[in-house]
Every structure is written in C-alpha cells, then in structure tokens.
Amino acid sequence: MLIALFPGDGIGPEIVAQAVRVLDALAIDGLTYEDGLVGGAAYKAVGHPLPPETLDLAKRADAILFGAVGDPDCDALERRLRPEQAILGLRKELGLFSNLRPAKVFPELADESALRPEVASAIDLLIVRETNGDVYFGEKGFRTTADGLREGYDVMSYNEAEVRRIAHAGFQAARARRGKLCSVDKANVLETSQLWRDVVIAVSADYPDVALSHMYVDNAAMQLVRNPGQFDVIVTGNLFGDILSDQASMCVGSIGMLASATLNGSGQGLYEPIHGSAPDIAGTGKANPLATILSAAMMLRYSLNLPEQADRIEAAVAKALADGARSPDLGGTMSTVEMGDAVLAVL
Amino acid sequence: MLIALFPGDGIGPEIVAQAVRVLDALAIDGLTYEDGLVGGAAYKAVGHPLPPETLDLAKRADAILFGAVGDPDCDALERRLRPEQAILGLRKELGLFSNLRPAKVFPELADESALRPEVASAIDLLIVRETNGDVYFGEKGFRTTADGLREGYDVMSYNEAEVRRIAHAGFQAARARRGKLCSVDKANVLETSQLWRDVVIAVSADYPDVALSHMYVDNAAMQLVRNPGQFDVIVTGNLFGDILSDQASMCVGSIGMLASATLNGSGQGLYEPIHGSAPDIAGTGKANPLATILSAAMMLRYSLNLPEQADRIEAAVAKALADGARSPDLGGTMSTVEMGDAVLAVL
C-alpha cells in the first residue's frame, strides 16, 4: 500500500513527520511511502504548485497524507500558480468529491471554545462537503459589460449526477452515525440549490431509515452558533461547505485537533488537518501535530481498510490528551515532537 | 414625509404596530403613513407577493418600515410567487444596494448568547452587505449537460461600479465608527472576488484614515466565532453577507433585538428587523417588537434625517431593557404590546 506524503508549506513538514512516526509505530505490513512536492514549496523548487510528478504519484498512491499549503511569498502570483491550486487540482484530477470533516469536542478541551462549554460540548457532527463542482470549477473570468465596465464572473452549477453521488455519501454517513441528515442550500434564491434539493429528496427514497431535513445556509450559520448539538450529518455544496465547515471547526475551539478526508469513488483519499500552513510559527516547534495524526487515522479507516489501527491511533490521541499533553495552541508548552512522543508513548 | 408600512406575514403586523405607536409618541411633524401588502399576505389577497400598488407606494415613500415575509402556505409555489420575492424585488426595483446590519450586545443581554459572555460582550460590529448584485441577480436557470443531465446554474458577478459604490458605503461607515474596514471575499477561488478586492483597494486611496484589511469568507466565519470583537465594519457581497450577517446576529444572542436598514443612493431606505415572520408564534402576542422599534429608529436617522429622535428611541429601548422589560425570547413573559408599552413609558 503506497502512501503519498505531501508535506507542503509552513508547518506542513513538521506535522507530517509526526504522523509518519505514529504510522511507523503501528508496523503495518506492506506500507510504503513516497514524498511529493506541493504548494509554495513545489512552486519554489520547480515552478508549479502541483507538478506533473506530484500528480502522477497522487494517482498511483492508495492515499495521500497532506500537510498544508499556503505561503505568503506566493500571494502576488497569478492564480494558477498559487499554492492553493495544489489542493484544488488534486481534488479535481483525482475526482476527490467527498470531503468529510468531523467536528467533535474532546471533553478535556471543551474550555478551548468561544462557545459556552455546555453548547460546545454537545458538538458531534460531520460535514460532508462536495469538492468537485459548484462555483469553484465553473466557467470564470473577466468581461466588459454593455456599459464598458470591467466585470468578474464565476458560474455556479451542479448537475444531477454530481448531487446524487454526494447525497449518497451524506445518507451513508448519517446511517453509520445517528441517522440524521441536514441538507444545506439556498433554494429560495438559487436554481443550483433548487436542483440540489430536488435530487437530495429523490435520493432519500433509498434511505427510509435516515431523517432528512433542509436548511438555508444563512440559517445553518445561525444554528451552528446557537445550538450546534442539533446536527448529526450536514451535506452541502462546495462553497457553503467551505464556509460552514470552517465555522463548525472554530465552534469546537481547538482547530489544531481537527482532521479531514476527501474521497473519490474508488477508495482513494486525501487526508489533511483542517488548519493551514501557519507560516508564522513554521520551524519553531510550536505546531500541534494531532490533527495530522488523526488524519492519518482517517486514512487507515477510509482508504486502507484498517479500522482497528485507526481506532488505536484515535484512542492514543485521546489518552495523551487526558494525560495532559498540550501544545501552545491548547494552552500548553509541549513542542511538535513532544506531542508526537506523547502519542507514541501510549501506543 | 411618507412612510410605507409593509407589515407582511406572520408576526409582521403585530411588531410593526408597536413601532408605529412609538413613532406616534414622538409626534413628528408631517409624518404620514400608507399601508401596503407584501409577501404571502399579498399573494393570498391579490395573487402576487409584490403587487404593482405596493411597488408604486414604495417608490413614492421616503422610507419603508417592513415587518417580515415568509409563510409556510406558500412553500410550494413557484419561485417568482414566493413571499421572499417581495424583499428581493424591493431591493432591486428601488436600487436598495447597501444593507446595514449592526450587531452589538446590550449589556443586560450578554447572557443570551451561545458565546461565552466575555466573547459576546465585545461584539460591536456593522456588516455592510451589497444587495443588488452577485449570484442573487445573475442569469440563472436549468439546462441539460452534454451528457443529457439536468443541471441548475446561477451566474455570480460584480462589475466595478457595483463594487465601488458599496466600497464607499463601507469606508464611510468605518470612518464614522472606529476606522477599521474588513473586506470579505473568496479571491483565492473566485474571479468575482478578485475584481471585488481590486476595486476595494482602489477605493481605499480616498480613505487614508481607514485601516483596510481583507479576509477570506471561510476565515471570516471562523473569526466571527473565535473573536468577533476584532471587527469594526465588514463589507462584503450579497451571498457572503447573507451568511455572515446572520451568523453575527446569532453571536449577539438576542436576534429579537437586531435592526437593519437597506439604502439606495437617494436616501430612500427599507427598514426591517433581522428576524423572520415566525409563523409558529404569530397571533400569540409572544413576538418581541424591539428589533422593529429599533429599525424605526434607523429609519429616522438614515432616511428622515432626524438623528435626535432616533437617539430618543434607542435610549428608550435601552432603558426599558435596563428596567427589566423581557419578552419570551429574552427569558421573560411580557407580551408584544407590553414591550411596546415599556418603551412608550420611557418616552
């Protein structure tokens, strides 16, 4: 089983290194790694954020363990050369359409949230975000209006097949959890959302055991503050999912703890912490590697079919926290390597 | 000075009635009212959510005091007949492009928020949302893909003139407050946002006294949870503004207290509470009229140039709250009329 390691920018290399130590400790038979350049690091080395060799490796791999991309040195580059294009390109080229972002509060960390502890501690939700369509990948550009004005435009769209496959992903996730699916759209304004809603309702016929509800995105943004504990699984499009999943993560409080997976239809997946490249603390040993370690656990579960090993990692992280392991983002002083040590000590 | 009263659906008539009582108590010279039908109420009476007589009255009026639209009986109607079209139609037909949503915690109500009191009590921000463009008003519809699939689409766009006028509104608002403007976009993905950002930067040359920053919308959704006190004025497009302004309102906690104004370039404005029509409590006397009363105060300030009278209303609401006036949404038992009485008693 081949894992592509794409550490990327900023703190990426440091946190991926700790996840690899943890994977090594499990001594999984037949696991091999290959490194690839992505993001600003790839641009600086070879002139493109997603070089052909990286893409080729990604396609050959069973799974991708990803650090983070984002580099202030690259802010002024034209869009197609910016670090973020690496992640967008991988999602599109590998057909990684189903982004899973669990948000759950570790009991020890309920105080990290800006939400009241009783509100925050009830959070246990999963956002299923579509990541191959929507306004992200439609026709876009600049044009001149009839009045001679410069105009920017981006076409938002979803077709029935795109909605159907992410709807199935949402219903299946809900079935494996508490059986509640909330589909978020803006059907009172957008035809894209109207189609989305119609297809989700059609797909729901296959899942009589799942309770489906619909919510407008503005209301969802309110409800995630007011009472995030009401949600089990949320399924939504690329743009709304971008906003709501980051909001939900921050409701949890400790974004240094949150993992994600983005899957295609053949079991391949890209696994990454939800936090960014944090260039301000890169190289200082302050980065919390737990989100990346938990992403590696998701990788074992979803792409490598090793659920027991995934459970072992997750239990080890919970135990390390319970034993008091705290990096600076969690109010402690432990370094990136010491946090890795703490997890290894439990394993 | 002619005020168009559009009570609309659900609790709309009850709350607008209290705002009118408050306006009457100020005995403002030359203030006249005319009633108009909007929303589900208009559809049921005359077959359209925004009948021509209503639109005509809106155009003649100096300002519109609006209750709420939204009626579950109308959910199955085709889009152009649904209650929400009244508000979208008024914004577009009157050129009401600048939606102002202040969010501030009343000290007595800091406990209403799901955020920790110390986080919530720091909120004092204004969202300036563009409401005439974006994906709301672009070409939209259904089409068939090359593979014969049904697809929904909506074109997002902004031209430089649209961005320029809302940018000026944002800078001017910031200048009148704490001098900080945060422009929210998704320029790492959207060309519409790239144009937005370029124009906002160009306009900033006229406002050297305002500190401008830029934030991606996903990060803004996080920051509004983590530390909403960091914001003074946020300027953003129609769709992102819809989501973020509702999120910010809920961070305040008591959405029954939050007013809004939507202005065009000639001083006309539509004033409405940010909460909806709440059909579940319509007619029960449980609705909190304070957001509508505060919207009437915004009307006096922005459209009728009566800032002292606006101050009087706002001070009376604050005093009524300090004296213990509480409707059910604020944990009390006072009825809609009693809440109106409490404000009138102070005036």
Ligand SMILES: CC(C)[C@H](C(=O)O)[C@@H](O)C(=O)O
């Ligand atoms: C970097 C950016 C293009 C990306 C997105 O918007 O999808 C990021 O915010 C994410 O959520 O993975």
Ligand SMILES: CC(C)[C@H](C(=O)O)[C@@H](O)C(=O)O
């Ligand atoms: C009712 C709806 C069309 C409207 C909007 O999306 O603009 C509402 O949510 C608002 O914010 O005023």
